[in-house]
Amino acid sequence: MTKVGDARRTSVLDRATHVASVEGLAGVSFGLLADHTSVPKSALQTLFRTKEELQLAIIKTAVEVFTRTVLMPAVEHPEGLPRLRAMMSAWVDDYLKEFEGGCIFAAGASELDGHPGPVRDALAEAVRAGEELTTREINLAIRLGELPPDTDAEQLTFELHAMVLQANHDRQLLGRDDALERARIAIERRLSPPIAPSA
Amino acid sequence: MTKVGDARRTSVLDRATHVASVEGLAGVSFGLLADHTSVPKSALQTLFRTKEELQLAIIKTAVEVFTRTVLMPAVEHPEGLPRLRAMMSAWVDDYLKEFEGGCIFAAGASELDGHPGPVRDALAEAVRAGEELTTREINLAIRLGELPPDTDAEQLTFELHAMVLQANHDRQLLGRDDALERARIAIERRLSPPIAPSA
Numbered sequence: 001m002t003k004v005g006d007a008r009r010t011s012v013l014d015r016a017t018h019v020a021s022v023e024g025l026a027g028v029s030f031g032l033l034a035d036h037t038s039v040p041k042s043a044l045q046t047l048f049r050t051k052e053e054l055q056l057a058i059i060k061t062a063v064e065v066f067t068r069t070v071l072m073p074a075v076e077h078p079e080g081l082p083r084l085r086a087m088m089s090a091w092v093d094d095y096l097k098e099f100e101g102g103c104i105f106a107a108g109a110s111e112l113d114g115h116p117g118p119v120r121d122a123l124a125e126a127v128r129a130g131e132e133l134t135t136r137e138i139n140l141a142i143r144l145g146e147l148p149p150d151t152d153a154e155q156l157t158f159e160l161h162a163m164v165l166q167a168n169h170d171r172q173l174l175g176r177d178d179a180l181e182r183a184r185i186a187i188e189r190r191l192s193p194p195i196a197p198s199a
Numbered sequence: 200m201t202k203v204g205d206a207r208r209t210s211v212l213d214r215a216t217h218v219a220s221v222e223g224l225a226g227v228s229f230g231l232l233a234d235h236t237s238v239p240k241s242a243l244q245t246l247f248r249t250k251e252e253l254q255l256a257i258i259k260t261a262v263e264v265f266t267r268t269v270l271m272p273a274v275e276h277p278e279g280l281p282r283l284r285a286m287m288s289a290w291v292d293d294y295l296k297e298f299e300g301g302c303i304f305a306a307g308a309s310e311l312d313g314h315p316g317p318v319r320d321a322l323a324e325a326v327r328a329g330e331e332l333t334t335r336e337i338n339l340a341i342r343l344g345e346l347p348p349d350t351d352a353e354q355l356t357f358e359l360h361a362m363v364l365q366a367n368h369d370r371q372l373l374g375r376d377d378a379l380e381r382a383r384i385a386i387e388r389r390l391s392p393p394i395a396p397s398a
Binding site for chain 1: 220221222223225226299300301305306308309310311312313319322323326327353354357358360361362364365368369371372373378381382384385
């Protein structure tokens with residue numbers, strides 16, 4: 001692809017990702033995207049060929065946004081509990097605010113869970129990768145004595161991610177911006193266990 | 200409507216609710232529903248008139264399923280913590296298993312949060328009603344001394360519902376049946392605070 005083609009693709013994908021956050025991944029069509037950009041439908045079809053390729057490209061873009069807003073800032077913090085805290089905090093406060101229609105992975109999960117195929121697979125893989133990052137950091141925090149030795153890392157991952165999912169849900173469906181604060185409080189409580197860590 | 204019409208409507212709605220759990224509320228159309236029932240599209244249109252009326256009827260059916268599987272068994276338990284526990288347990292173990300495609304409210308939330316209108320309003324109202332029931336029972340448990348007096352009832356509602364939402368998400372997208380057990384563990388932990396209740 002030419003550099004001009006690349007730039008156009010990037011700009012269209014940026015818009016497409018926002019449209020998907022409002023309309024859902026299943027709801028994004030070339031026609032709808034043409035309405036939201038200055039790019040004619042035929043040119044969009046040349047760029048992405050099929051709706052499936054467009055959906056896969058949107059998921060890739062959302063993963064890049066996650067990397068930029070959550071992972072990159074988190075690696076500035078020491079491994080273990082500080083990095084885990086930074087990650088969860090950026091997830092709630094920065095990542096969730098990136099898209100007007102809320103988290104694309106959450107929306108896509110509900111839409112696509114009943115539809116096996118490459119798009120569902122890509123979505124599930126992105127979600128699993130996010131879980132693995134969280135579990136890895138929890139395990140490091142346990143080894144460093146920052147979390148109790150009997151912590152179930154996968155259980156804690158489930159609970160932390162639950163708060164992010166619920167915050168996104170309440171904010172999008174019920175218009176509750178205080179849901180982000182509720183998620184923050186719940187995450188902080190789970191990461192500050194009553195047993196003081198051995199230093 | 201005649202009794203025969205009522206029976207047909209109930210039977211079609213039962214099927215429609217299952218189709219909506221897989222395809223999403225936005226994905227349910229008269230054509231798709233005709234494919235899933237022995238009822239021709241024109242008869243379905245006579246029964247429900249518009250897609251919006253069909254969607255509203257599906258939400259009402261899902262609320263009835265919730266009432267039958269969660270609320271009716273819960274009121275057999277004493278008010279306060281026992282009823283709250285029974286409610287959350289039935290929510291995870293019975294309600295979530297009712298539909299092959301998972302919770303309709305969770306799916307609908309993601310699909311419709313960007314689409315203001317009567318269907319979104321009905322969905323949001325059902326979700327709010329569920330929250331109010333949980334918060335009411337938590338407040339009773341606090342008054343009865345079964346939960347610590349400084350418990351933030353709305354915060355606890357947020358956290359309990361987060362576990363149900365995450366269980367549904369992990370089960371549907373990632374095929375993890377152990378997500379139900381994770382939700383159970385998390386809910387039980389939140390309802391068994393370190394401070395012993397005053398008897």
